[in-house]
Amino acid sequence: MKKLLAVLLVTVFVLMLFVGAKGSEPLFVSESSSVSYEEAVPDEVIVGFKEGVNLDVARKNVENVINGKLAKKGLKNFAVFKLPKGISVNAVKAILSHDSNVEYVEPNYVAHAFSVPNDPYFSPFQWNFYDYGMLSNGYASKYGIQAVSSWNITRGAGVKVAIIDTGVAYEDYFDPVKGQQYKLAPDLANTKFDTANAHDFVNNDAHANDDNGHGTHVCGTIAQSTNNSLGCAGIAYEATILPIKVLDASGSGTYDAIANGIIWAADHGARVINMSLGGSQGSTTLYNAVKYAYDKGVVIVCAAGNDGRPILSYPAAYSECISVGATRFDGKRVRYSNYGTGLTLVAPGGDTSVDQNKDGYGDGILQQTILQSSTSPADPTQFGYYFFQGTSMATPHVVGVASLVLSVHPEFSNVQVKQALISTAKDLGKAGYDKYYGYGLVNAYGAINWKP
Template identity: 35%
Template sequence: MRNRPLLPALGSRRLAVALAAACAAVAAAPSGAAASNGGAPAYAPGEVVVGYEPAVDARAQAATARAVGAAAGSDAGSTRTRVLRVPAGQVRATVAKLRRQPGVKYAAPNPIARASVVPLPDDTGIKGFPGGLAALQWNFFGDRGVGALEAWTNADAAGAPGGRGVRIAVLDTGVAYRDFGRFKASPDFAGTKFVAPYDFVDGRREAVDRNGHGTHVAGTIAEATNNRLGVTGLAYGATVMPVRVLDSQGYGDAATIAKGIRYAARHNAKVINMSLEFSTSVRASEIPDIMAAIRYATERGSIVIGSTGNEGEAQVAYPARASLVVSVGATTDQGCLASFSNDGVGLDIVAPGGGENASLTQDPNCQAGHRGRDIYQMTYAGSVSRFGLPAGYDGTSMAAPHVSATAALIIATKVIGTNPTPAQVECRIKATARALGIPGPNRIYGWGLVDAGAATSPAVPTPSCLARTSTRAPR
């Protein structure tokens, strides 16, 4: 048996607003037509918008309004456009009359726009869970979550729903992506795309999970959404590359992990998730093959995401500690650093990981002794052929895939260009993070809580660091 220094990190749409108004078939719509915007009318009652040709002066406009039985009304931002008042129920008839009048360029009802909202998915969650799916997946939808609803709205608008088209390699215990002997596929991956799996532990093409950890991690990234089953994945449209580098107990050696990193990069993974850790006593000089593999992957355009570790120490564990890896610590449902989460110099960002609050008297979010909710994704529940939403999964392993999914959404939406570099994606993640209880950047929360909604929003400015080749000094 190989010497194995690795101790794995086991256990371990907010509303978007965009105004839109449809112009098709408005002339045929009745003035009081019902809308799908929470019961509000589709059109302003008794109002008609009319546009006049340039030669029609104010006196002629008023005469036209009188001719069709409408009050002159107010201007609509132009001297040639007016909002006319008409009797209730006469909007359609008035529009038809106006269109026959000389000098009228157009006439239409006055439609009411609404905030464009991506609704909460219909995934069932756990039956009877207080607060339903929104409370169960607080890490996505709550005020301490990552802004999933807004991110999905942005991705839909960009024509890349759920991060469609981006490859994410999950280097872990494997993924329950297909049936293989006694191992069964997770039913909530039925709509998820998988590509180029490989098992570096047993040396075979099938990278099937023997543990459940990798399935949970992959679920956070790309579990199917809006399928009336289980819960949701943040980048549900992305393509997952299962790469097994940890055995059924969750252990894996440095040489195997390095092979997995290189394989993922060669097979065009744009994002590589490593929810694994070495002991904090392991130094970069002891894992030269991994350090070289990370450089290789970065040079090929893969952004590498790693978990900081679960010892509760003020020191980030490798491989996350490597300067080219985006290191991710864990937060609780109160927005406090989790008690198990490693922090310290080199911590880049935090994401929901569940668990108990750390003791941080300087942070008002950290209620002493608070044991928060876990992270729920579909994975093995008691056997490798039975699936559920088991409790007990918390850790920096659970935090890292939130950042990997956010990276995929940034790439898919092209919010910072069509082919951003790993450094540019990292910069965007940091620049759009939400500050927590201690102003950052700092060694407790890095740049703050990852915010997929802000990171994918075209309205959020592109930070100047995107012009740089690197966003961190070596460490």
């Protein structure tokens, strides 16, 4: 006898950190520190001259001494010089400390026309979204996904994203069968949902409510309501979310439900599918569903798994899927993250066992979800902000970025979206593709500017 499909369970790839939040109060009462850049033009320096000096002579002298070229005259007594290769600003500073015409020497810093979202937890907790060099609690975040500069160009409008998971807290709804009340998460209040096509393949109804918390957290990373002066930000916060429930309150579900969810997503206009889930077995039913969506042009993004082993879970292991491993604040692969040939990309999944930005919290991924408890079931009527970690958290980063790409380039095929993601990823580990980091860390700003 063949094994019944129903015994093949999948689980969500999340390791939760319960921080003991009670009630609907947010976890933090913290003032938000400001986020800034540490970037300068690499081969330029600004030299300021003392009042009253002959600027023509002074500039010529600097050119000679540093063996550089005058690039731009300032309107007052400063000028920009092009540095020869290998000469640092500090070296120039040392050399010009003997020049009596010179008042100061400094890097030619770059300002960015970006606006940091006003969501109070964005800084310092959402380092995973930052541009390279932005500060989280005074520590440079060098391995975020560069969402901030991307938001000047797109916020994901016009793209439908299916979240195939435990459901999403996307509506106020009383379920008469279960006698259970569900609520819309406050920090999803401005997020767009395709409520008409939401579907629950666990209870077989049209209400994909979340009774676990996993799917709502994933949804937050993709499209938390942003610039609403509340809680956290999301990556593609103008995208439209299609909630599809295939996992139950314990975070498990059957392959038939997942296959149905994938087919449903493809048939209801999703351009991107998030699957922060997986099982250890391949399956014809699952593969056929993946192939169906793939052939319809859907970008399918799946978690690699949290076993810390050299093996990819299913459906991540299928070549039609973009498989995602997890990194942490310092850009290193997190120990739980599965790897192997076939791993496509990595993204921040967090590591709550360390506090590398020293903000007093383990470095997980922070989003809002329904109230978690280690002693009783999650409460879908109350909410808190939680640090989760896992390849489940890494996956929606890639989904968010894929959505930003499709918002700028709705004409792109799923193959082109993947190309945009992998050819602009920040290479980590061994040079070039490797089995621990795939093509590297997903890079939103690079991906949305990629040209075929």
